[in-house]
Amino acid sequence: MLLRNYWKSRHKNGRGPAPCWIRPGLAAVLWFCVTQLGSGGGAVGETKSVVQKDAEFDVTYNDTVTSENQTIYAFNHTVSRNKTEGVRLSVDVLSQDLDSTILFVVRQKQAVLSFQVPLILRGLYQRKYPYNHVGRTLCQPPTxxxxxxxxxxxxxxxLSSQGTNYQLRVSRVESFTLQTDKKFSFTASPSQPQYFKYVFPDGVDTVIVKVNSDMTFPCSVMSIQDIQCPVYDLDNNVAFIGMYQTMTKKGAITVQRKDFPSNSFYVVVVVKTEDEACGGPLRFYPLRPDELIDAGNRSKVLDVVVTPAINSKVYVMGMLFCLGIFFSFYLLTFLMACVENKRMNKKRELFQNPSDMSPAETASLLGKNGDGKTPASPYEYGSFADNGSTLSSEAITDSATSTDNNYGYMERSLDSVGRSRQESLSSVEEDDYDTLDDINSDKNIVRTKKFLCVADLARKDKRVLSKKYQIYFWNIATIAVFYALPVIQLVITYQTVVNVTGNQDICYYNFLCAHPLGALSAFNNILSNLGYVMLGLLFLLIVLKRDIVHNRALVRNDLNALECGIPKHFGLFYAMGTALMMEGLLSACYHVCPNYTNFQFDTSFMYMIAGLCMLKLYQKRHPDINASAYTAYACLAAVIFFSVLGVVFGKGNTVFWIIFSVIHILATLLLSTQLYYMGRWRLDSGVLRRMVYIIYTDSIRQCSGPMYIDRMVLLVMGNIVNWSLAAYGLIERPNDFASYLLAIAICNLLLYFAFYIIMKLRSGERIQCLALVCILFTAVIWGFALYFFFQGLSTWQKTPAESREHNRDCILLSFFDDHDIWHFLSSIAMFGSFLVLLTMDDDLDTVQRDKIYVF
Known part of the structure; x- marks a missing residue:
């Protein structure tokens, strides 16, 4: 009542700063209320004796305190502007009774520190942990x-009437200021946090503060705070200001001078009361809300070292290195284009002067051997052998003597091409099918032949197919725009939250090699994704050049463009190049702040690239029956949907893994049926009856083998691989579901690619030098890339503290880490893989399509 009247006399209108009973967090006001106004907190009218003692450093004081007495220890020390010494206060109380707690208030110039002993720290579910031994470092205001x-x-x-014994000791911390590149070891616990000061030396604008320990647990927190009082050095307040991160064995924070006006900062290390934040086991739940839990020994030995970060020259070198690598591919492509252009010009000159050529040279330029046959003799399917040359001798003579006015290429009119197609020796003999009137329109009659050629599956109008496959490009371009814009907005928000809150646990960086630039925390991880964009653009330019050359050949009615080779449809190639560029953009967005909630930014277009490559590989020999863009993207969307579900719900969820494995196996069977029957089956109510009938008539009754042996071999191997992957997922239940799903896509792509190469060689076709070099080069690059990928510098499947245990220093130019090198190599490997798909069938450009086999 006395204090209330005093406050009202000072503030007649009831306004102004709140009194001590309203703002109990102000320790200075609390001390004034307790010591100066006389009521103390005991009974009304009770007096308290106050004893002040001159105290000294490094002396242990053993005293007793009750509600009737109060002791004040007066210390003094000399503070130098050029040298900072820490002052540490240690208190030990023998009583654990909450009613016998002792309040310690330290009054300093510009600072007040207060705490009670036993110190009660709260953990998860408000569990209480008492600590009788407390050690605190006093804040040192600048002078x-x-x-x-x-x-x-x-x-x-x-406030306890019972006497409580305590021990008090104040000592100096000689190594309070950290030295650059000098390791300092110390011990911390939840009730005895530690912090030290670091001053930026001249010429150093950025440093990396590294804290290490040989002990995984107890979990701890390292914090970087500005030089100000109070210093937040307890588990319940360390996250209030500055930058902070949890740690087990490793912790690292990059600090820039521009963020600290005083050119100095505190390195604060706090041991947490519980280990859940670092992935440790949950402790038992207390039976009573007021139950105290013995925290046990949670002391942890740590060491801290501050090292200078890289300077601006290293940034420049890193950027020039990155640009130089990928611009070299542009230069190499330009040189190869010049060589190819020179070769073609020489070829035109020879065509324009046929008298200068020998018959062998003429045949060689026309893609023939000396006998007029194709250099690649097709393999025999049983008794199915080569039944004619690609072009008749008359066609060779006519083509060799007719030249274009501008280019000198082989030409014929559309009418002559049509007659040539009808008159040429076809791969389909009349006895291979019934001579029905609808042979040119009924696809079932054509596709049920035992041996198919590309001409049989390239019967649709080319203009219709071109528009069909161009939809792949326009759809993925639309997807890219609507996908990328919200992604960019989201990661900017993430980065802003990290910068404002200082919470380093939001993003899973390799903190030992995370170089900031501007608002970005890990610029090197973003820069290394430039290769995807640049090489994706280069691939689009290469495809565009081929597209233009092919269209010009069609305009000139070039025989090879109209009648020979794999049908040229570039829509899927454009989609692949766009997907590669988007993979770079979205991977860069993901690495702005990699974490559990945005992992799909980095993987979505990986699934799309794998799917598009498989579709392109299938389209080469099956242009008429390849999937439409809408169906393909719908399936890829389902894959991405399951990827999200697997990460969110798949960890340890048996029901999810059973459902996914069943869907995986069913999808494999449906796709196998689609591929085996070339789309000539229907998914309806009678599908099971037809399956049983086929098994009974073909396998049980007649014991006949499969009609399409090669396709059956591929599909059996594919089912074995996919069923094995499904069983592995169901048994092991890998934590990284996104990588598991990507592994399924890559395994199927590699299996089909290997099958394609084997069947191509078995068909008597050959792989040209450029394609062979691309295959070997790409295989080697993929091997090195996967090595760096599996280094695992961070992982969002674990807690941030556990992820930091895998952090490692930069290994390339002091700027790039293992994952950056994975970005470099994987972008080059993907570009090489695309070139393989683009060039692997160039040897067929002079072979008629009714001589190119389907497999």
């Missing part, structure tokens, strides 16, 4: 004078 004497007071009081 402008060269040297001055500062005083501080330690007030000890309690």
């Amino acid at each position: 402008r004078a060269a040297s001055e004497t500062q005083y501080f007071f330690v007030d000890v009081s309690t």
Whole structure:
């Protein structure tokens, strides 16, 4: 009542700063209320004796305190502007009774620190952990004078009527200021946090603060705070200001001078009361809300070292290195284009002067051997052998003597091409099918032949197919725009939250090699994705050049463009190049702040690239029956949907893994049926009846083998691989579901590619030098890339503290880490893989399509 009247006399209108009973967090006001107004907190009219003692450093004081007495210890020490010494206060109380707690208030110049002993720290579910031994480092306010004497007071009081014994000791911390590149070891616990000061030396603008320990647990927190009082060094307040991160064995934070006006900062290390934040086991739940839990020994030995970060020259070197690598591919492509152009010009000159050529040279330029046959003799399917040359001798003579006015290429009119197609020796003999009137329109009659050629599956109008496959490009371009814009907005928000809150646990960086630039925390991880964009653009330019050349050949009615080779449809190639560029953009967005909630940014277009490559590989020999863009993207969307579900719900969820494995196996069977029957089956109510009938008539009754042996071999191997992957997922249940799903896509792509190469060689076709070099080069690059990928510098499947255990220093130019090298190599390998798909059938450009086999 006395204090209330005093406050009202000072503030007649009831406004102004709140009194001590309204703002209990202000320790200075609390000390004034307890020590100066006389009521103390005991009974009304009770007096308290106050004893002040001159105290000294490094002396242990054993005293007793009750509600009737209060002890004040007065200390003084000399503070120098050029040298900072820490002052540490240690208190030990023998009683664990919450009613016998002692309040310690340290009054300093510009700072007040207060705490009670036993110190009660709360953990998860408000569990209480008492600590009787408390050690705190006192905040040191800066001084402008060269040297001055500062005083501080330690007030000890309690509201308990029972006498409580305590020990008090104040000592100096000689190694309070950290030195650059010098390791310092110390011990910390939840009730005895530690912090040290670091001052930026001249010429150093960025440093990396590294804290290490040989002990995984107890979990701890490292924090970087500005030089100010108070210093937040307890588990329940360390996250209030500055930058902070949890750690087990490793912790690292990059600090820039521009963020600290005083050119110095505190390195604070706090041991947490519980280990859940670092992935440790949950402790038992207390039976009673007020139950105290013995925390046990949670001391942890750590060491801290501050090292200078890279300077601007290293940034420039890193960027020039990155640009140089990928611009070299542009230069190499330009040189190869010049060589190819020179070769074609020479070829035109020879065509324009046929008298200068020998018959062998003429045949060679026309893609023939000396006998007029194709250099690649097709393999025999049983008794199915080569039944004619690609072009008749008359066609060779006519083509060799007719030249274009501008280019000198082989030409014929559309009418002559049509007659040639009808008159040429076809791969389909009349006895291979019934001579029905609808042979040219009924696809079932054509596709049920035992041996198919590309001409049989390239019967649709080319203009219709071109528009069909161009939809792949336009759809993925639309998807890219609507996907990328919200992604960019989201990661900017993530980065802003990290910068404002200082919470380093939001993003899973390799903190030992995370170089900031501007607002970005890990610029090197973003820069290394430039290769995907640049090489994707280069691939689009290469495809565009081929597209233009092919269209010009069609305009000139070039025989090879109209009648020979794999049908040229570039829509899927454009989609693949766009997907590669988007993979770079979205991977860069993901690495702005990699974490559990945005992993799909980095993997979505990986699934799309794998799917598009498989579709392109299938389209080469099956242009008429390849999937439409809408169906393909719908399936890829389903894959991405399951990827999200697997990460969110798949960890340890048996039901999810059973459902996914069943869907995986069913999808494999449906796709196998689609591929085996070339789309000539229907998914309806009678599908099971037809399956049983086929098994009975073909396998049980007649014991006949499969009609399409090669396709059956591929599909059996594919089912074995996919069923094995499904069983592995169901049994092991890998934590990284996204990588598991990507592994399924890559395994199927590699299986089909290997089958394609084997069947191509078995068909008597050959792989040209450029394609062979691309295959070997790409295989080697993929091998090195996967090595760096599996280094695993961070992982969002674990807690941030556990992820940091895998962090490692930069290994390339002091700027790039293992994952950056994975970005470099994988972008080059993907570009090489695309070139393989683009060039692997160039040897067929002079072979008629009714001589190119389907497999």
